[in-house]
Amino acid sequence: xxxxxxxxxxxxxxxxxxxxxxxxxxxxxxxxxxxxxxxxxxxxxxxxxxxxxxxxxxxxxxxxxxxxxxxxxxxxxxxxxxxxxxxxxxxxxxxxxxxxxxxxxxxxxxxxxxxxxxxxxxxxxxxxxxxxxxxxxxxxxxxxxxxxxxxxxxxxxxxxxxxxxxxxxxxxxxxxxxxxxxxxxxxxxxxxxxxxxxxxxxxxxxxxxxxxxxxxxxxxxxxxxxxxxxxxxxxxxxxxxxxxxxxxxxxxxxxxxxxxxxxxxxxxxxxxxxxxxxxxx
Amino acid sequence: xxxxxxxxxxxxxxxxxxxxxxxxxxxxxxxxxxxxxxxxxxxxxxxxxxxxxxxxxxxxxxxxxxxxxxxxxxxxxxxxxxxxxxxxxxxxxxxxxxxxxxxxxxxxxxxxxxxxxxxxxxxxxxxxxxxxxxxxxxxxxxxxxxxxxxxxxxxxxxxxxxxxxxxxxxxxxxxxxxxxxxxxxxxxxxxxxxxxxxxxxxxxxxxxxxxxxxxxxxxxxxxxxxxxxxxxxxxxxxxxxxxxxxxxxxxxxxxxxxxxxxxxxxxxxxxxxxxxxxxxxxxxxxxxxxxxxxxxxxxxxxxxxxxxxxxxxxxxxxxxxxxxxxx
Numbered sequence: 001x002x003x004x005x006x007x008x009x010x011x012x013x014x015x016x017x018x019x020x021x022x023x024x025x026x027x028x029x030x031x032x033x034x035x036x037x038x039x040x041x042x043x044x045x046x047x048x049x050x051x052x053x054x055x056x057x058x059x060x061x062x063x064x065x066x067x068x069x070x071x072x073x074x075x076x077x078x079x080x081x082x083x084x085x086x087x088x089x090x091x092x093x094x095x096x097x098x099x100x101x102x103x104x105x106x107x108x109x110x111x112x113x114x115x116x117x118x119x120x121x122x123x124x125x126x127x128x129x130x131x132x133x134x135x136x137x138x139x140x141x142x143x144x145x146x147x148x149x150x151x152x153x154x155x156x157x158x159x160x161x162x163x164x165x166x167x168x169x170x171x172x173x174x175x176x177x178x179x180x181x182x183x184x185x186x187x188x189x190x191x192x193x194x195x196x197x198x199x200x201x202x203x204x205x206x207x208x209x210x211x212x213x214x215x216x217x218x219x220x221x222x223x224x225x226x227x228x229x230x231x232x233x234x235x236x237x238x239x240x241x242x243x244x245x246x247x248x249x250x251x252x253x254x255x256x257x258x259x260x261x262x263x264x265x266x267x268x269x270x271x272x273x274x275x276x277x278x279x280x281x
Numbered sequence: 282x283x284x285x286x287x288x289x290x291x292x293x294x295x296x297x298x299x300x301x302x303x304x305x306x307x308x309x310x311x312x313x314x315x316x317x318x319x320x321x322x323x324x325x326x327x328x329x330x331x332x333x334x335x336x337x338x339x340x341x342x343x344x345x346x347x348x349x350x351x352x353x354x355x356x357x358x359x360x361x362x363x364x365x366x367x368x369x370x371x372x373x374x375x376x377x378x379x380x381x382x383x384x385x386x387x388x389x390x391x392x393x394x395x396x397x398x399x400x401x402x403x404x405x406x407x408x409x410x411x412x413x414x415x416x417x418x419x420x421x422x423x424x425x426x427x428x429x430x431x432x433x434x435x436x437x438x439x440x441x442x443x444x445x446x447x448x449x450x451x452x453x454x455x456x457x458x459x460x461x462x463x464x465x466x467x468x469x470x471x472x473x474x475x476x477x478x479x480x481x482x483x484x485x486x487x488x489x490x491x492x493x494x495x496x497x498x499x500x501x502x503x504x505x506x507x508x509x510x511x512x513x514x515x516x517x518x519x520x521x522x523x524x525x526x527x528x529x530x531x532x533x534x535x536x537x538x539x540x541x542x543x544x545x546x547x548x549x550x551x552x553x554x555x556x557x558x559x560x561x562x563x564x565x566x567x568x569x570x571x572x573x574x575x576x577x578x579x580x581x582x583x584x585x586x587x588x589x590x591x592x593x594x595x596x597x598x599x600x601x602x603x604x605x606x607x608x
Contacts, residue, residue, distance in 0.1 A: 014501035021394060024386025028401070028477065031470045032410050038425045041419065089317030097311055098318065107318045110325045116524060117585065118531020120558045121328065124581040128331035148324060155321060163506075179303040181310030209414020211556065212533035216565045220549050236416050236534075241419045243538065251424070258420050262413060269412045273405070 026167055043259025046252040051260075055224045056238060059247040065257055067224040071233040074226065075218060076207055079146035084200055087154025090197075094155070095162035096184055110157075114154040122148045123213025131217060137233035139225075142218025144208045153203040161195025161279060163186055195279035198272045205268035209261050211236035233259055284501060332585060333335035335578035342572055353560075355545035355568070362583060364544045368461065368556040369584065372536060373529040375465035376472060381522050383469075384476030389506055391477070392484045404481065411474040419538035422467040423459075427539055430466070431458030435551055454549040457541065458595075461554040464540040471535050472525040479521030483514045483602065520598030527592040531584060533558035557584040 020061045050064040057063025090107070098104025115121075126145040131137055165188050173183040189196065219231040220241060242250040337345060343360060350361025391404055412518045435456035440454045487510050511518070533544075541553025542563050557580045568574045 006417075010501055012505070015502040017503035017506070018394060021389045022388040025390035025395075025403075026384045026385055028387045028473050031368055032406075032474065034425075035413075035418065035421050035470070039420060042424070086317045086320055089314045090282040090321050093314035104318070107321055108591075109596060111321050111591060112596050114321070114325060116527050116588075117328075118533065118558060118588055120334060120531065120533045120561055121332070121581050121585045121588075124327040124335070124561070124565075124578055125331045128335050128578070129327065150323065151324070167549075179307045181307045182303070184310070205412060209416055211414070211416045212562055215562055219566065236414070239420060240534065240537075241424060254420060255424075258417050264416055265412060265414060266409055269409055279528055 039255075039259055039262060042252075042255040043262075045159070046256035047259065048256075051253075053255055056222055056233065056242075056253070057249075058222075059250060060243070061156040062249075063233065065238060065253060067221065068233040068235045069260070070224065070226070071139070071142075071218070072133065072199070072208065072235045073233060074228075075143040075146055075214075075234060076172050076204060078139075078143040078228075079150050079200065079207060080200065080204055082143075083147040083150030083203065084154055087151045087199070087203075088158050088196065090151070091155040091158025091234075092162065092184060092189075094159045096188065097178075111155050115156060118212075119145075119149060120212035123215065123217055124212065126217050137217065137219035137231045139218055139228035139230065141226070142214050142232055142234065145213035145217045146210060149207050149210060149213070150203040153206055154199045157199025157202060158192075158196055161192040161199065164195065165191045192279065194275045198275045198279065201268050201272040201275070205265045205272065208264050208268070209236055211240055214249055215240070248252065328364050330586065332578060332582040336575055336582045338572055338575035339579040343576075346390070347576070348491040349585070351546055352543070355564075355570075355573055358570060358572055360572070362557075362576075362580055364546050365555055365557045365560045365580055366583065367546050368554040369530055369539065369558070371550075371554075372461060372465045372468055372540070372556055374463065375524055376468035376529050377522070379466065379469035380473045380476055381527065384473050384522075384525075385480055385518065386481035387473070387477040388484055391481050391503055391508065404478075407474045407481075408478050411478050414534075415471060415532055416534040418467055418471045418535040422463065422535065423538040426467060427458040430463055431456050439551070450548045451550055452494050454547070454551050456551065457553060459541045459553060461540065461547075462550040464536045464554075464556070465550075467535050467539060468529050472529050472530065475528065476521060476525045476598060479524065480514075480518055483517030484510060484582045486517070487513050487603070496576060514602075516598045520595045520602060523591055523595035523598065527588050527595060530591065531558060531588050533562050537562045545579060557581070 033052045039093065048064075050062065052064060052066055054062070054064035055067040056065060090111075091110075094104050094108055098107065123145050126148065130141040130144055134141070142190050169187055169191055170183055173187045174180070178186070214234050214237050218237070220236055220237045221231045221233040225232055235257050239261070242254040242257070245251070287420040330464045339360065343350070347360065347362055348366070349363055350359075352359045352361045352365045353364060354360070385441050388408070391400060391407075395403060413566050432569040435458065439454070440455055442448045487499055491509055491513065492505055500508070540559050542555050542559060544560075546554055547554065561577050561580055565574070565577050568577055
């Protein structure tokens with residue numbers, strides 16, 4: 001008798017638990033599907049060729065997002081061009097030279113903090129060191145604030161990917177008489193190539209939707225501009241400004257921008273995933 | 282021809298020169314990588330220093346009362362951080378309250394219950410969603426979620442709880458749609474994929490043998506998860522949750538759109554509020570006086586301090602798990 005009630009209780013507890021976790025999964029996936037669904041329906045409705053050919057309009061007239069797209073691309077490219085070598089070298093230091101030293105431990109720790117630190121705070125940092133001395137907002141400051149986000153991402157993936165390279169490969173090259181720097185840049189980096197590119201792609205994905213630090217570094221610009229010395233438009237900043245405006249046609253542009261940003265991020269993450277799988281096999 | 286003419290001696294000096302050059306190149310390369318690593322530290326130190334220097338005027342003017350006053354009046358140049366700090370903590374707390382159990386539930390579903398065929402696609406979908414920028418959650422929250430929430434949740438709840446002592450105040454006020462609880466819910470949806478992805482990875486480090494042994498003893502799935510998998514993966518799950526908390530605390534865009542930017546602490550969760558990051562994002566470019574800017578930078582410093590502690594704890598816990606897995 002006692003046994004049977006015990007079994008019954010365990011079975012019931014188990015069923016309740018299973019139902020709850022399935023419910024959790026459905027609950028989570030429904031919300032996420034809801035978000036992607038409204039993004040697609042609102043965004044696709046607002047897509048048009050003029051998005052890429054015309055600059056952001058004043059309220060009430062037609063226009064596109066070309067200046068914002070160009071600004072985002074320019075600042076991201078600059079941030080990645082400068083940030084990648086720094087991240088690559090620092091990651092290489094951690095994996096090849098520093099290893100278990102105290103200095104490497106501290107760098108690793110600080111890097112992981114920077115990796116998830118609030119981006120708005122890094123924006124304040126760039127504001128203090130670049131915008132204030134220059135006296136005005138600029139594309140340089142925007143790119144610098146994105147670079148601060150790129151570096152930790154590249155450092156982390158570079159270190160992880162270099163650690164995947166088999167030791168025998170390094171030993172073989174060293175045995176042939178190659179100096180360590182030669183081993184690293186001609187053997188280890190080559191072997192970890194796909195993984196290192198993964199890191200760069202992830203960093204691009206990360207900064208292409210980054211809004212907070214741009215608000216008070218690059219500010220925004222209603223007109224087409226390639227001048228890094230002045231304020232520069234970016235997709236996220238335009239989405240932010242337009243979504244909070246009271247104008248219906250600005251809302252539509254904000255949705256179109258949101259769809260563009262999401263499509264970019266998802267494409268980059270998928271390519272990064274494929275490359276990472278290639279590296280791990 | 283010249284090569285053949287070389288004597289043994291010159292050949293040796295040439296070799297020595299090459300070796301020396303390689304050695305110098307080696308040292309240079311080593312130094313360069315070290316420099317890049319040091320730059321990471323320099324950025325971190327720079328962030329702290331610039332925030333501290335920037336916040337000096339505000340702390341000089343208001344002292345530590347800055348942390349405990351609720352007034353935020355640009356017109357009278359009186360600033361206090363309490364309402365923003367409260368908003369940051371309460372939205373993150375509510376978001377974690379929803380996202381942690383649901384996230385762990387999703388992870389359990391993925392590792393134990395999901396049909397094998399769906400496991401990979403759902404897992405990949407969740408990982409991809411964890412990478413969607415927060416501004417997307419923000420714009421969705423503003424245009425889709427807030428109006429829906431206003432009509433289908435806030436109104437009925439306000440009507441149903443009116444007059445009940447504590448709950449009535451907690452859910453009182455007008456149904457604005459935007460407010461503290463809307464921001465919390467959007468935050469929870471945003472960190473959900475993140476928690477699920479980390480937790481699932483941690484669950485997968487649990488040795489299959491351990492689970493098989495427990496199943497072999499006749500335990501139910503619930504007992505295996507609760508008594509074996511969760512205790513084994515505890516530090517990883519807590520570390521992952523704290524990483525997510527760090528994100529929620531510093532999250533700007535998902536919150537700024539829907540919190541309403543009101544500098545007051547309201548007893549109702551439906552009322553508009555603000556968070557540290559939302560205040561900075563909304564007001565920084567409008568701040569004209571030195572003390573206003575400095576007060577906003579002080580908010581940034583407080584935020585950095587809070588997230589640093591949370592993230593440092595998360596790192597230490599995840600490191601511990603790594604060591605455990607390495608054994």
